[in-house]
Amino acid sequence: MSSNIFDFATLTGSVHSWLSGMMSSGWVIFTEMVLVGLVFLLMYAxxxxxxxxxxxxxxxxxxxxxxxxxxxxxxxxxxxxxxxxxxxKELIPIRKSDPLLFNLAPFIVIIASFLAMAALPYAKGLQAIDFNIGVFYVMAVSSLGVVGILLAGWSSNSKYSLIGAMRSGAQIVSYELSVGLSLLAIVVFSGSMQLSTIVESQANGWWIFKGHIPAIISFIVFLIASTAEINRGPFDLAEAESELTAGFHTEYSGIKFAFFFLAEYMNMFIVSALGATVFLGGWMPFHIGEWEGFNQIMDYIPSVVWFFGKTFFLILIIMWFKWTFPRLRIDQLLTLEWKYLLPISLFNIVLIAFLVLMGWHF
Amino acid sequence: MLSREELTNIISGLVPGAEFPEGKQLLEVIVPAESYFSLAEKLKSDPKIAFNYLITQTAVDFQTYMTVVCHLESTEFRHMVVLKANLTDRENPAIDSLTALYPAAEYFEREIFDLFGIRFNNHPNLKRLFLEDDYGYPLRKDFRDEINIIER
Amino acid sequence: MSEEIIKDVIVGENEDYIINMGPQHPSTHGVLRLEVCLKGETVKYLIPHIGYIHRGIEKMCEANTYQQIIHLTDRMDYLSAHMNNEAVCMVVEDAMQVEVPERVKYIRTILNELNRLASHQLWWCAFGMDLGALTTFFYGLRDREMILDIFEESFGSRLLHSFNTPGGLMHDVHPNFQNRIKEFISYFRKKLPEYDQLLTGNVIFQERAKGVGFMSKETAIGYGVTGPSGRGSGFSCDIRKIAPYGAYDKVQFNEILETGGDVFARYQVRMAEMRESLSILEQLVDNIPEGDFTAKMKPIIKLPAGEYFRRVETARGELAVYVVSDGNKSPYRMKFRTPNFSNLFVMNEIAAGCKIADLIAISGSLDLVIPDIDR
Known part of the structure; x- marks a missing residue:
């Protein structure tokens, strides 16, 4: 790889060695944790x-x-x-609400999205924690948010909120399956759950190209299911404005509402980043087979630009969905998942396992 | 579409005591309050005239008596008739409800009850529609509201 | 029933889960309260509560002259303001036996159709929004703006024109009137297919609209559901065809009838009516005859004693005006049979048993304007 100037490992390594020269190893780890936390907080905002x-x-x-x-x-x-x-803005207290759960809910939602950010590889050598079960971890913590939504709906003492929360629960539990299965497709291809390994395995071509038809199927399933999982239009039933005024966060105001609002957008970012990492090669540049000249030009674009470029491409697609489609009805939403997406993903997994066994992918 | 004379002949045979005033824009039938419902039933069920569409139902306060006015149309033949019944009792005016024949009448009658205080027998849900329960009956001519309405 | 709802969240085996949709709710388009009883997501029954903006227009009419009454009728169905005005004007003209000039008839008919188009465009915006397609709102309003500009140029106001007077019009139209309409027709002919591309052909939209909120022809006639909502069920109720007024007898147009009876049929009727209105405008705009803009009327209008009844087709259905006159300058009794009043109360009949989201689609497809219900 010729693009070592863009490798963040040199930067982080020098920071680490500089810190190690000043203090004992325990303090180094503590300082680094604080630094990383601050960077993430800033980035999140x-x-x-x-x-x-x-x-x-x-x-x-x-x-x-x-x-x-x-x-x-x-x-x-x-x-x-x-x-x-x-x-x-004033934080309006709700009569007969459950104050503890009511105040806790926005924090659960925002913590869930914050946790998921830690495991994403943002650029070459720029990843806070490289779990060996990275994909699994991101999915697990990002679906914690539903707990916050359910609590928000229940504790608000509002009928609209309760309906919204129940819808959200049904929706996320259902669509989690399809998201998992579509990501599993790439895990089968690359043979690892570690996000850095998945990115490395795409050095000679992204999985959406290498895995051809089944990868494209699982990419589309992933896009639909993850849009549903983050409660965005056309699957925004949990806060369906024209039906439930604002769904689960009807009763929230001020900064607590802002937390839900921010978490929704960050979930969109996380889902897009995960999709970009798994299907579109993460921070890997775009390479075409033996075209050395072309590949080298691509290498000169920094990896962080590649990562954010792909992520925002997916984000724009999700936004495009929201602003053009009408909203689904709750029974149609569940029908789409259980009768169409889930069987397709299951079949797709079997197909991919067969392809990998026969070595029929690139 | 039947002409006025034909309609008059058919309707006069349906119930006794129906009057047909002359010189009106539309064909009018004035019946006693007792035969109001039975005439409406026959107007609707008679296949020759088939007045199946209740355009509107309202009331007029003529100070000595009140009149319930129904505009009926046949969607098949496109002829219209105005069905009227006079109520002389201003204290406790009451007449049969047409809700069983025309579902639309349910809310027309609630509106009349709200604004005129005419009670409708056999009405499924006779409650005030717009106003509070202790408000008067504003479309009666003897209604006075010194606070909100300025007399000219 | 209203005493029972002031309780906390009720969830229980035998107790109803009642939510109040409105008076302040994003989808009721005004201050209408629907008391909806739910079982899970399914609507068991609903009770409409109205009267939040009851202004007593019928009572006010009894103290005002006929010229003043026209200004009150604007405030009933504000999206069909011109048709409402025309209904009162025609009742007065009938009673006084005044023959209005041909020019007035043509201009009134053109304004009727422009107003109908503007109203249907706004309905399309709001209907899309009710179903969650937020973009429709801006497409519809963009095109409606051109019609409102035409109104503004000729009458000085955009929504509530009060341009009609008994016997004719307030003044003559702007010299630019015909050109502006022709511009609009050619512009909107190109834009109307966009509506279909954005919403009609969408799979999710069709899933949401087809087979939802079925209303049979008998139900429509029984409840007196008129206008596009009634015609979606096959109830032929277009007053422009049944009893032509204005210049409607001089133009070729079809009464749009659909037999589906569901939300999608009502949607299709309104979309087709927009095309039909455009073709009516095309036929009329070049043929406005020269002449006076009003017939000679006395300054004080006193209707001969008697009863008068007149119907017009507004954008939402049949508006009937019933006047009892005792020979004075104000009516003795004036009754407005407003289309939305009847259209609203069919809702329990067709919405029981559907989902909450369907309820929104149904109320959107009936195209309710609340001030018209309350009067």
Missing amino acids: LIGLFLVYLERKVCAIIQNRVGPNRVGKWGLLQTIADLIKLLL
């Missing part, structure tokens, strides 16, 4: 704010509008202004 801005611009373009354009250049500071407004 920045990506969240940017995604809100992006969504407003994208939906404005789709809807023949201009979108935010008053605060800052092209309205770039609009979401920051909104955030300040949300911070200053």
Whole structure:
């Protein structure tokens, strides 16, 4: 690989050796943990704010509008202004709600999405924890969010919230299966659950190309199921605005509402990042077979640009869904999963196992 | 579509005591309150005239008496008739409900009850539609509301 | 029933789970309260509660002159303001036996159809939004803006015009009127297919709309459901055909009838009516005869004693005006048979047993305007 200048391992390594020269190994680990935590916190806020801005611009373009354009250049500071407004808003206490669960719920939702970010490989050598069960870990913690949603709906003492939470529960439990099975397809191809290994295995071609038909099927299933899992349109039944006013977060206000809001966008980022890592090669550049010249030009694009480029491509697709499709009904939603997506994924897994056994992929 | 004379002849044979006032825009039938429901039933069920569509039902307060007015149309023949019944008792006006014949009448009658205080017998759910229970009957001519309505 | 709902969340074996949709709810398009009894996601029954914006228009009419009443009728179905005005004007003209000039008839008919188009466009926006397709709202409003601009240029107001007076129009239309309409027709002919591409052909939309909220022809007639909602069930109730008024007898157009009776049929009727309205406009816009914009009327209008009844087709159905006059300058009794009043109360009949999401689709497909119900 010629792109060693973009390898973040050299940067992180030098920080580590600099710290090791100053303090004992225990303190080094503690300092590094604090540093990584701070970086993630900053990144979380920045990506969240940017995604809100992006969504407003994208939906404005789709809807023949201009979108935010008053605060800052092209309205770039609009979401920051909104955030300040949300911070200053009153937190309305709900009569006869369960105060502990009511206040706990937004934190559970946001912690779940925060945990999932840790395991994602953002660029070459830039990954906080490289679990050997990375895929499994990301799926497990990202589905913890449903606990928060259920608690929010239950503790609000509102009928709309309760219906929204129950819908959300049914939806996430169902679609988790398809997300898992479609990711499992690539795990079968690459033979590992470790996200770094999965990325490395795509050095000579992304899995969506190498795995041809079954990989494309599982990619489409993944897109649909993960859109449903993060409660976004056309699967946003949990907060179906025209039916349940705002679903599970009807009764929340101020910063607690902002937590749900932010978590929704970060879940979208996590799902897209996972999809980009598993199907589209993560931070791996785009290579075509023996075209050495082309491949070298691609290598000069930094890996972090590749990663975020692919992630935002998927995010734009998910946004495009939301702003063009009508919402499904709850029974149609469950029918789609249990009668179509799940059998397709199961069949697809068998197909992939057969292909891998026969060596019929690239 | 039947002409006015033909309709008059058919309807006058249906119930006794029906009056047909002259010089009106539409054909009108005035019946006593007792035969109001039975005439409506016959108007609807008679296949020759088949008044199956209740356009509107309302009431008018003529100070000495109140009139319930129903505009009926046949969707098949496209002729119309105005069915009227006069109620002389202003204290406890009551007449049969048409809800059993025309489901639309349920809410028309609730509106009339709300605004005129006319009770409808056999109505499934006779409650006020717009106003509070202790409000008067505002479309009666003797209704006075010094606070909200300025008299000219 | 209303005493029982002020309770906490009720979940139990035999107790009903009642939610109040409205008076403030994103999908009721106004202050309508639906008391909905649920079993899980399924609607067991619903009770509409109305009267939140009851203004007593019928009572107000008894104290106002006929010219003033026209301004009240705007406020009933604000999306069919012109048709409402015309109904009162025609009742007065009938009673006074005034023959309005041909020019007035043509212009009134054109305005009727423009208003119908604007109303159906707004319905399309809101219907898409009810089903969760948020983008439809902006497409529909974009095109509606052109119609409102035409209104603004000629009458000075965009929504509640009060442009009709008994005997004719308030003043003549703007010289630019015909050109603007022609511009609009050619523009909207191109934009209408976009509506189909965005919503009609969508698989999710068809799944949501087909077979939902079935209303039979008998139900429609029985409950008096008129307008596009009734015609979606095959109930032929287009007053423009049954009793032509204005210039409707001089144009070729079809009464749109669908026999499906479901949400999708009602949707199809309105979409087809938009095309039909465009073709009516095309036939009329070049043929507006020259002449006066109003017939000679006395400044004080006193209707001869008697009873008068007149029906027009608004964008939502049949508006009937019933006037009892005692010879004074104000009516003795004025009754408006508004289309939405009857259209609303069929909801329990067709929505019982469906899902909550279907309930929203049904109320969207009936295209309710709440001030028209309350009056």
